[in-house]
Amino acid sequence: MVYEKGRRYIIPFDDVPADRAEMPEISVEERKGSFREVETGFPEAVAVAEAKRCLSCRRCLGCALCWAECEPEAIDFSIPDEELELDFDEVIITRGQENSFQPIDSHLGYGTYADVITDLQFERMLSPTGPTDGLVVSPFDGEVPRRIAVIQGNAEGDEDHFLSSLVLGVNESILALDRIEDMKVALVSPICQSFKKKFSPDAEKIPDLDIIEGAPESVERTQEEEPLILTYSQDGKIKKENFDLIVILTKPEISAEISALSQELEQEVL
Amino acid sequence: MENKRVLIIGGGLEGVRTAIEKAEAGAQVTLVEKFPTLGAERIPRDRLIKPDNAFINPDLDKVRNLSDVRILTNSEFTKVTREGGKVHASVLKKSLRVDNSKCNDCKACIKVCPVNMFDDFDEGYTWRTAVDYFNPATGEYNIFKEDMPACQSKCPVHLDIRRYVGQIADGKYLESLATIRERLPLPGSIGRICPHPCETACNRQYLDKSISICFLKRYVADVEINEEVEPVYETPEKKHPEKIAVVGAGPAGLTCAYDLAMMGYGQIKIFEALPVPGGYLWVGIPEYRLPKKLLKREVDLIAKMGVEIQYNARIGKDISFEDLINDYDAVFIGAGCHQGLKLRIPGEDEYKGKGIVDCVTFLREQALGKFPEAGGKLIVIGGGNAAIDSARVGWRMGFDEVYILYRRTKKEMPANPWEIDAAEEEGVIIQYLAAPVEILGENERVTGIRCIKMELGEPDASGRRRPAPIEGSEYVIDAETIIPAISQGTDLSFLGEKHDFELSRRNTFQIDVETGATNVPGVFAGGDVVSGPDIAIRAVAAGKRAALGIDKYLRSK
Numbered sequence: 001m002v003y004e005k006g007r008r009y010i011i012p013f014d015d016v017p018a019d020r021a022e023m024p025e026i027s028v029e030e031r032k033g034s035f036r037e038v039e040t041g042f043p044e045a046v047a048v049a050e051a052k053r054c055l056s057c058r059r060c061l062g063c064a065l066c067w068a069e070c071e072p073e074a075i076d077f078s079i080p081d082e083e084l085e086l087d088f089d090e091v092i093i094t095r096g097q098e099n100s101f102q103p104i105d106s107h108l109g110y111g112t113y114a115d116v117i118t119d120l121q122f123e124r125m126l127s128p129t130g131p132t133d134g135l136v137v138s139p140f141d142g143e144v145p146r147r148i149a150v151i152q153g154n155a156e157g158d159e160d161h162f163l164s165s166l167v168l169g170v171n172e173s174i175l176a177l178d179r180i181e182d183m184k185v186a187l188v189s190p191i192c193q194s195f196k197k198k199f200s201p202d203a204e205k206i207p208d209l210d211i212i213e214g215a216p217e218s219v220e221r222t223q224e225e226e227p228l229i230l231t232y233s234q235d236g237k238i239k240k241e242n243f244d245l246i247v248i249l250t251k252p253e254i255s256a257e258i259s260a261l262s263q264e265l266e267q268e269v270l
Numbered sequence: 271m272e273n274k275r276v277l278i279i280g281g282g283l284e285g286v287r288t289a290i291e292k293a294e295a296g297a298q299v300t301l302v303e304k305f306p307t308l309g310a311e312r313i314p315r316d317r318l319i320k321p322d323n324a325f326i327n328p329d330l331d332k333v334r335n336l337s338d339v340r341i342l343t344n345s346e347f348t349k350v351t352r353e354g355g356k357v358h359a360s361v362l363k364k365s366l367r368v369d370n371s372k373c374n375d376c377k378a379c380i381k382v383c384p385v386n387m388f389d390d391f392d393e394g395y396t397w398r399t400a401v402d403y404f405n406p407a408t409g410e411y412n413i414f415k416e417d418m419p420a421c422q423s424k425c426p427v428h429l430d431i432r433r434y435v436g437q438i439a440d441g442k443y444l445e446s447l448a449t450i451r452e453r454l455p456l457p458g459s460i461g462r463i464c465p466h467p468c469e470t471a472c473n474r475q476y477l478d479k480s481i482s483i484c485f486l487k488r489y490v491a492d493v494e495i496n497e498e499v500e501p502v503y504e505t506p507e508k509k510h511p512e513k514i515a516v517v518g519a520g521p522a523g524l525t526c527a528y529d530l531a532m533m534g535y536g537q538i539k540i541f542e543a544l545p546v547p548g549g550y551l552w553v554g555i556p557e558y559r560l561p562k563k564l565l566k567r568e569v570d571l572i573a574k575m576g577v578e579i580q581y582n583a584r585i586g587k588d589i590s591f592e593d594l595i596n597d598y599d600a601v602f603i604g605a606g607c608h609q610g611l612k613l614r615i616p617g618e619d620e621y622k623g624k625g626i627v628d629c630v631t632f633l634r635e636q637a638l639g640k641f642p643e644a645g646g647k648l649i650v651i652g653g654g655n656a657a658i659d660s661a662r663v664g665w666r667m668g669f670d671e672v673y674i675l676y677r678r679t680k681k682e683m684p685a686n687p688w689e690i691d692a693a694e695e696e697g698v699i700i701q702y703l704a705a706p707v708e709i710l711g712e713n714e715r716v717t718g719i720r721c722i723k724m725e726l727g728e729p730d731a732s733g734r735r736r737p738a739p740i741e742g743s744e745y746v747i748d749a750e751t752i753i754p755a756i757s758q759g760t761d762l763s764f765l766g767e768k769h770d771f772e773l774s775r776r777n778t779f780q781i782d783v784e785t786g787a788t789n790v791p792g793v794f795a796g797g798d799v800v801s802g803p804d805i806a807i808r809a810v811a812a813g814k815r816a817a818l819g820i821d822k823y824l825r826s827k
Contacts, residue, residue, distance in 0.1 A: 020479035028696055035557035035666055038692070039462070039485075047489040051438035054481050057387075057473050060400040060415035066379035074372035075379060075401070075413070082363040084342070086300060088277040091357045092288055096280030097309045099393070121393040123313055127325055129406040131389070131396035139395075164315040171313045171324065178321035202318055257304065257346075261279060264350050265357065270284055 101250035109219035115140035145244035424471035426811035461488030509536030520549020522604030522797030525813030586764030617709030625716025629755035646750030657755035785819030
């Protein structure tokens with residue numbers, strides 16, 4: 001059985017413990033007045049089991065299987081790295097392709113439930129070249145969702161952030177609704193003024209898209225196999241609704257590498 | 271006039287669009303992206319779409335066909351500098367290992383590749399093989415390989431963790447230990463006390479929790495002792511003739527000597543001021559964390575390689591530093607940071623030795639069996655590992671009550687969190703948000719300490735919130751013994767009053783970061799005496815770096 005934890009899938013082998021080994025210690029009573037070593041070391045079986053948890057990461061292993069298999073001889077491990085020294089009159093720093101985002105408000109269930117996903121993940125799911133070839137499925141049970149909620153992941157935010165994430169949210173909804181019949185999408189967000197002015201009339205005309213001006217409060221699943229429950233506040237009232245998939249609109253953050261370059265060059269990121 | 275040269279960092283949506291704009295305006299554009307291919311097919315965030323054109327972005331094809339745009343993918347900056355209006359960039363363009371002009375997209379390589387790794391481009395939704403395309407829309411293949419696994423690259427001495435952990439999984443414990451010893455001569459000691467940056471990097475944490483790498487190292491070191499195996503470190507038969515002096519038998523000095531002996535240097539002598547080896551590992555890390563017997567054994571193994579260790583030999587007192595430079599072809603200084611810094615509050619100097627003792631002295635005296643008696647209340651001031659060690663040692667020695675005062679909260683405390691928890695478990699009382707104001711005393715003895723309550727304000731340069739005193743919140747705690755444990759500094763008095771060394775403002779040596787060389791030819795330095803108080807494994811790394819530097823220096827002479 002594959003299980004999911006913190007956005008990843010895990011295959012629990014019998015001989016690989018899922019939990020990190022705890023170091024055995026002598027009791028506090030035994031420590032008083034004594035300088036005996038507190039940590040007593042792993043027993044052999046624990047050490048071996050712990051060592052088996054290692055994923056042995058290193059990307060390409062150099063086994064050359066691909067090289068042997070490649071008919072057009074396109075694979076060439078001797079292509080060298082290049083070191084370039086370049087001079088410029090002007091530099092423009094953009095965010096690049098690393099989609100970093102600010103931590104999502106913790107009570108929204110991201111990282112806890114497999115069917116709470118980010119707008120970035122949803123975008124990949126909707127893409128024809130994505131992991132599901134454009135099919136919308138819930139990572140929780142593999143079913144096609146009937147009710148999707150698109151919600152803001154960060155209560156704090158400026159007008160620009162709300163506007164761009166709302167447009168993305170509506171666009172993703174358009175795509176999802178186009179792909180699946182008999183589906184409904186609810187977009188829950190403290191809708192900002194600039195969105196209302198520019199996009200509301202068009203967005204409100206989209207069939208099966210329900211735009212709710214409200215603030216997401218929490219996401220939970222009270223029973224296994226049951227849909228997610230979204231709690232949100234609207235006009236000072238607390239409401240609860242069931243959904244099969246929840247998409248969180250993230251707040252982009254500049255990646256560490258890009259912000260280091262920005263600092264080095266004393267220049268803002270575009 | 272030549273065309274304007276424009277560098278665009280980042281090959282995403284904005285980067286690609288800006289590249290086209292600039293090129294069309296007549297500039298010579300270089301577009302640099304970290305990932306193996308450009309990516310611009312994103313759902314727009316500035317306009318509403320029709321379902322069929324969501325992922326179509328003509329920019330991507332366009333930018334590739336512009337002759338004035340040079341695209342550098344899979345590239346990173348090793349250095350960027352701005353001088354005047356000009357920017358100079360050193361770029362490392364990493365090999366894709368696939369000639370995409372020959373590739374026919376048959377995917378045979380993907381079918382045979384045994385590697386299964388998270389697919390970054392798909393936001394971790396799927397797995398990919400090591401040979402793959404980063405962005406399937408562009409279909410440019412590449413073979414992804416990191417220099418080292420995440421753990422190894424984060425380890426200051428780059429231990430081959432994947433190998434030695436794998437050997438443990440196979441039950442090959444002594445082979446695993448030999449793997450560790452290829453780069454680290456103190457596996458049992460480091461395996462007990464290292465704050466393990468490798469585990470912080472471990473990819474398993476994204477599944478459940480990181481591998482307990484540090485304790486596995488300890489495990490194999492313990493196996494050797496329990497099975498009573500006496501290893502012999504083989505050194506080359508042919509010896510280099512040069513004499514090398516090492517100041518200090520701490521982790522930096524011991525490792526430097528070990529590596530030099532492994533390289534075939536036969537005349538290495540370590541001068542140690544104390545009667546015991548290990549430096550701070552012996553006199554700073556308490557017995558209950560690192561048994562001396564075990565440390566002694568690891569040092570003895572190094573000594574058996576022909577490394578001479580002279581104890582009770584303090585440079586500047588027992589032997590002059592000048593003699594050292596004259597008598598030896600190269601000198602490594604690994605003298606550490608063995609001076610406790612002062613609180614700088616009233617009463618501190620008055621009661622020094624009369625109830626006030628700094629943490630370095632306290633831990634050292636205790637480790638050497640010289641600290642007289644324990645009793646009454648002990649107060650330790652500070653939040654680092656030395657503060658926790660002092661408190662836990664004090665508790666074991668028999669002080670009736672042990673307090674730690676720290677001016678921030680537990681979250682900001684620099685000590686290892688598991689050490690803080692252990693101290694609290696043992697009954698050490700930690701008062702957070704409290705700072706000392708004055709040491710109080712009577713009849714030539716400390717009687718207590720006046721403290722003030724603090725609150726956290728705005729973050730400072732270190733990112734931690736700056737504590738500020740709350741006016742009128744002063745209070746007094748009675749105490750018989752007070753241990754300032756706020757930080758440690760170097761003691762460079764062994765250099766004499768006149769010397770030519772370049773020192774930092776913190777009174778540490780300035781060195782060449784590649785070789786560990788100081789500005790004085792033939793003299794190298796590393797460890798805490800360069801970095802200020804830091805973790806042991808980084809001192810080990812500094813010892814290794816200096817050994818290579820010394821070898822290079824001596825061989826080119």
